[in-house]
Amino acid sequence: MKTGMQKNRRSVPVRKSVPVPTGKPRWWIPESEATPEAVWHDRRRLLRSMGVYGALGASLPALVACGEDESQAAENNSQNNLGLSSEDPSLALYPAGRNEKYVLDRALTEERIATTYNNFYEFGSSKSIHKRAQRLQLRPWEVAIEGLVEKPQVLAIDDLFRQVAFEERLYRHRCVEAWAMAVPWTGFPFAQLVALAKPLESARYVRMTTLLDREMMPGQKAAWYPWPYVEGLTLEEATNELAFLATGIYGKPMPKQNGAPLRLVVPWKYGFKSIKSIVSFEFTAERPVSFWEEVQGAEYGFWANVNPEVPHPRWSQAQERMLGVEGKRETLLYNGYEPEVASLYAGLYESEGDRLYR
Numbered sequence: 563m564k565t566g567m568q569k570n571r572r573s574v575p576v577r578k579s580v581p582v583p584t585g586k587p588r589w590w591i592p593e594s595e596a597t598p599e600a601v602w603h604d605r606r607r608l609l610r611s612m613g614v615y616g617a618l619g620a621s622l623p624a625l626v627a628c629g630e631d632e633s634q635a636a637e638n639n640s641q642n643n644l645g646l647s648s649e650d651p652s653l654a655l656y657p658a659g660r661n662e663k664y665v666l667d668r669a670l671t672e673e674r675i676a677t678t679y680n681n682f683y684e685f686g687s688s689k690s691i692h693k694r695a696q697r698l699q700l701r702p703w704e705v706a707i708e709g710l711v712e713k714p715q716v717l718a719i720d721d722l723f724r725q726v727a728f729e730e731r732l733y734r735h736r737c738v739e740a741w742a743m744a745v746p747w748t749g750f751p752f753a754q755l756v757a758l759a760k761p762l763e764s765a766r767y768v769r770m771t772t773l774l775d776r777e778m779m780p781g782q783k784a785a786w787y788p789w790p791y792v793e794g795l796t797l798e799e800a801t802n803e804l805a806f807l808a809t810g811i812y813g814k815p816m817p818k819q820n821g822a823p824l825r826l827v828v829p830w831k832y833g834f835k836s837i838k839s840i841v842s843f844e845f846t847a848e849r850p851v852s853f854w855e856e857v858q859g860a861e862y863g864f865w866a867n868v869n870p871e872v873p874h875p876r877w878s879q880a881q882e883r884m885l886g887v888e889g890k891r892e893t894l895l896y897n898g899y900e901p902e903v904a905s906l907y908a909g910l911y912e913s914e915g916d917r918l919y920r
């Protein structure tokens with residue numbers, strides 16, 4: 563582990579052509595060549611809001627004020643220490659070509675923030691689990707395709723990667739806790755995995771499971787949670803064009819804290835649906851019970867579609883906070899993906915009503 567990280571640290575390219583502002587934090591890495599202009603400006607705005615260009619402001623975003631020693635966080639947050647291994651066998655698949663169909667209405671979230679402010683209860687319930695998550699071992703990693711399928715199979719992750727077509731997509735992400743981000747995911751459409759699986763006609767849902775390993779994932783020692791983490795989708799949802807199985811972010815393999823080596827991304831649903839570090843896809847006739855649904859079904863239901871008009875029982879969902887950006891935005895119905903997904907729920911609304919969104 564230690565040697566791997568040291569190797570990474572040495573191999574980080576230094577781009578000398580970009581002027582570095584004075585008073586830069588230690589994690590500052592010039593990236594203007596690689597970053598679209600809008601994002602670059604947004605980064606400057608973020609740095610300014612964090613006091614980088616002036617006196618340290620009182621308006622530090624909450625995420626850097628969550629208990630971690632700041633210089634230690636800076637050290638650990640730099641891009642050379644995100645658990646990306648130069649020996650990752652999937653490295654050659656990056657960067658994948660961007661699918662230009664999926665455009666954003668806002669700037670991308672800064673990589674440093676998206677990779678250091680996480681929800682991954684297997685490593686603890688705080689947002690600062692990125693260091694602890696480095697103990698996750700990514701190889702060997704097997705993915706089971708099971709249940710109501712023509713031929714159940716267990717695939718080594720790199721064999722699975724060879725059978726699908728990688729692309730990059732820019733999606734919004736909306737956590738049920740009312741924070742949001744915008745991320746460039748690399749991966750492949752869920753429909754490609756369903757095609758590989760060949761579900762039987764009796765299959766109506768797909769149930770996904772996160773790795774269960776209490777040593778690697780010490781959060782799983784917390785007995786009051788129903789481990790392992792489970793999520794589910796209808797087959798129609800899983801084969802919707804937006805449903806994506808992500809293997810990387812920001813043009814690189816997925817950091818462990820973001821759910822390596824394979825995680826779901828369903829951007830019209832609250833973030834807890836986007837299950838991380840998946841080891842099983844089981845096709846079922848019965849609707850699966852999700853992890854959070856089992857913990858607290860009245861607050862975290864199966865459907866969990868983003869809807870500004872259906873408040874969480876303990877807070878409003880009308881607005882959201884983009885990580886690293888000051889101020890709030892209006893929450894969008896289906897997180898702005900209504901054209902792609904509204905038809906999935908047209909018939910269901912009559913019978914399920916508000917429950918569709920919980």
Ligand SMILES: Nc1nc2c(c(=O)[nH]1)N[C@H]1C(S)=C(S)[C@@H](COP(=O)(O)O)O[C@H]1N2
Nearest residue numbers: 680681682683737772791820833834836838
């Ligand atoms: N296995 C697992 N998957 C998970 C979670 C988790 O705790 N465990 N948290 C979920 C929640 S609440 C959110 S918002 C997203 C966060 O993803 P990110 O850390 O990559 O932003 O992961 C989701 N997937």
Ligand SMILES: [Mo]
Nearest residue numbers: 737738833834
């Ligand atoms: Mo979330």
